[in-house]
Amino acid sequence: VGGAVYSSVTGEDLPEALWHAQLFVLDSGFLSEETTQPARAVGLALTVVGLLLVSVLVGIVSQTIEQQVANVTSQITQVLETDHIVVLNWNSSAPRLIRELSLGNRDV
Numbered sequence: 001v002g003g004a005v006y007s008s009v010t011g012e013d014l015p016e017a018l019w020h021a022q023l024f025v026l027d028s029g030f031l032s033e034e035t036t037q038p039a040r041a042v043g044l045a046l047t048v049v050g051l052l053l054v055s056v057l058v059g060i061v062s063q064t065i066e067q068q069v070a071n072v073t074s075q076i077t078q079v080l081e082t083d084h085i086v087v088l089n090w091n092s093s094a095p096r097l098i099r100e101l102s103l104g105n106r107d108v
Contacts, residue, residue, distance in 0.1 A: 025050035
């Protein structure tokens with residue numbers, strides 16, 4: 001739809017207008033290259049639509065991650081792994097810790 005509107009405003013052929021429309025949606029900096037007011041208006045509208053789409057996508061992804069973390073922390077999701085050790089805050093002491101843990105497990 002944006003490509004067709006952009007094509008009617010600028011007179012470009014449809015494939016080129018579609019290319020410009022997706023550039024407006026994905027990259028707001030492309031708007032500064034327009035020289036006519038109607039093309040700038042269409043580009044601005046497409047840029048706003050692009051910002052809204054990205055905002056919705058970020059919201060969906062963050063909500064999904066938040067739900068997964070909540071499921072894990074509320075014990076709804078069963079953790080199937082056993083006999084594992086998780087090392088948090090990996091730093092320069094971690095290799096020594098790993099060696100000590102592996103030596104300790106040999107004695108068991």
